[in-house]
Amino acid sequence: MAGAVEWITESVQEILHVQIPGLTLQTILVLCGAFLLAYCVFKRSSNLPPYPTGRLPVLGHLLAFGRTPHIKLFTAWRRQYGDVFTVRMGMEDAVVLNGYTVVKDALVDRSKLFASKAPTYLFDAMTGFGKDIITARWGTEFRQRKRFATTVMKKLGMKVGPGGIEDKIREEANCLRHRIAENNGQPFDLAHDITVAVSNIIFSMTFGKRYDYEDETFRELSEAIATISFEVGSGQIISVFPLLRFVPVVNRSAINAWEEQSKVEKVVREEISRHWEHLDRENPRDFIDFCLLELEQRGKVDGLTEENVLYMTSDLFFAGSDTTAITLLWSLIYMTLNPDIQNKVQQELDTVVGESLPTLAHRSQLPYVNACLLEVMRIRTVVPIAVHATTQEVKVQGYDISNGTRV
Structure with a gap:
C-alpha cells in the first residue's frame, strides 16, 4: 500500500x-x-435558495446581520428575497424559512423531515455531544429518549392528588404569594423569587424535592443556569468557528459557560447517587427515579447510560426554568404598564376562581387570562429563532435542501 x-x-x-x-x-x-x-x-447546490447580497469569504453573511439579526432575517430580507432564502453562517449554509404557509409546511406537515439538529459547538460540548435530547441528532436513540422523557413528564404532570405536579405548583404559588405579602406593598425586585418558584417546580419533577428561597445550593445552581444562558448567547462565534475556543480572550464566554456547567453537573450527579440509594422501584417519585428504573430494565431506550440521564435532566433545567421565569416577568411588566388590562385579568380571576388559587380545571373558564399570556409569549419570544436541520434531502417551494442542512 x-x-x-x-x-x-x-x-x-x-x-x-x-x-x-x-x-x-x-x-x-x-x-x-x-x-x-x-x-x-x-460550493453550493445548483438549486439552493438564493443568497442575499453581502456574503464574504469565510465570514459569509455574519457581518451583514447587524445588531438585530432576527429583524434582518425575518423582515428586511424577507421583503427582498421572499419566504425561502439561504444565508452563509461562516463556512456553512443555513436556509431561512419565513411566513405561515412555509413554516407550517416544514415544521408541522412534514415535521419529521426537519426534526434533526445541526452541529452547534457550544451546546454540543455542554451536552456530551448529543447525549441529551435538545442537541441530539435525528435517529433511533434520539426518538427513543424523547418519547421516554415525554411519557415520564406526562405521568408526573397528570398525577392526581398529593405529590402531583398541579399540587406542587399551587404550593409554590402560595409560597410566592406570601413572599410578596411580606413586602407590605413596598417596591421590591421580584426576579429572584419568580426564578426560585419556577425552578422549584422543575426540581420537584426531576429531584422530587424543593429548595428554600434562601438555600445556598439552590442560589448557586440558579446563578449557574442564568450565567450559562448568557455566556452561550455571547459566545456563539465559537459555534460558527470552533477553532476559536483555543484563542485567549475570544474563548472567555465558552470557558465561563463550561465552568458553570460543571457546577450544574455536580449537583445532578449528587442527586443521581442519592436516588440510587433511596430508589423505590414500586413507586418512582420523579424523573430521575424513572430514568434509573429504565437503566435497570432496559425496556424502552436502547443504550441508555447514566451520562444520558445527567444531560437529559440538565435539559429540563435549561428548557423549563429560565424560560418560564422570563415569560412571567415580562407578563408582570406588561400588567404594570397596562393597568386597564391588569384590571380585566383580575376581574376574570375574581369571578371564576375567587379567593382560592386557580387550578388546571379553571383554564377553559379563563379565556382573557390565557389570551394575555399568549400575547406576552408572542411579543417577547424567549427563543426568537427556531433552529432545525433536515433529516434527508427535501424540496421547499421548488428549491432543493440537502440532508443535514441547518434550517
Missing part, C-alpha cells in the same frame, strides 16, 4: 514538474489545500 501511494505521488509530481518546472511536492499540497478550501467556501 505504501509503495502504491509513493508511486502515485511521484507520478503526479513528475507530470506537474514537466508542465510547471520547479514545482515541489510542498507547493502541490498547498495548491490542493487552497483548492479544497475554495471549493468548501463557494
Whole structure:
C-alpha cells in the first residue's frame, strides 16, 4: 500500500514538474489545500435558495446581520428575497424559512423531515455531544429518549392528588404569594423569587424535592443556569468557528459557560447517587427515579447510560426554568404598564376562581387570562429563532435542501 501511494505521488509530481518546472511536492499540497478550501467556501447546490447580497469569504453573511439579526432575517430580507432564502453562517449554509404557509409546511406537515439538529459547538460540548435530547441528532436513540422523557413528564404532570405536579405548583404559588405579602406593598425586585418558584417546580419533577428561597445550593445552581444562558448567547462565534475556543480572550464566554456547567453537573450527579440509594422501584417519585428504573430494565431506550440521564435532566433545567421565569416577568411588566388590562385579568380571576388559587380545571373558564399570556409569549419570544436541520434531502417551494442542512 505504501509503495502504491509513493508511486502515485511521484507520478503526479513528475507530470506537474514537466508542465510547471520547479514545482515541489510542498507547493502541490498547498495548491490542493487552497483548492479544497475554495471549493468548501463557494460550493453550493445548483438549486439552493438564493443568497442575499453581502456574503464574504469565510465570514459569509455574519457581518451583514447587524445588531438585530432576527429583524434582518425575518423582515428586511424577507421583503427582498421572499419566504425561502439561504444565508452563509461562516463556512456553512443555513436556509431561512419565513411566513405561515412555509413554516407550517416544514415544521408541522412534514415535521419529521426537519426534526434533526445541526452541529452547534457550544451546546454540543455542554451536552456530551448529543447525549441529551435538545442537541441530539435525528435517529433511533434520539426518538427513543424523547418519547421516554415525554411519557415520564406526562405521568408526573397528570398525577392526581398529593405529590402531583398541579399540587406542587399551587404550593409554590402560595409560597410566592406570601413572599410578596411580606413586602407590605413596598417596591421590591421580584426576579429572584419568580426564578426560585419556577425552578422549584422543575426540581420537584426531576429531584422530587424543593429548595428554600434562601438555600445556598439552590442560589448557586440558579446563578449557574442564568450565567450559562448568557455566556452561550455571547459566545456563539465559537459555534460558527470552533477553532476559536483555543484563542485567549475570544474563548472567555465558552470557558465561563463550561465552568458553570460543571457546577450544574455536580449537583445532578449528587442527586443521581442519592436516588440510587433511596430508589423505590414500586413507586418512582420523579424523573430521575424513572430514568434509573429504565437503566435497570432496559425496556424502552436502547443504550441508555447514566451520562444520558445527567444531560437529559440538565435539559429540563435549561428548557423549563429560565424560560418560564422570563415569560412571567415580562407578563408582570406588561400588567404594570397596562393597568386597564391588569384590571380585566383580575376581574376574570375574581369571578371564576375567587379567593382560592386557580387550578388546571379553571383554564377553559379563563379565556382573557390565557389570551394575555399568549400575547406576552408572542411579543417577547424567549427563543426568537427556531433552529432545525433536515433529516434527508427535501424540496421547499421548488428549491432543493440537502440532508443535514441547518434550517
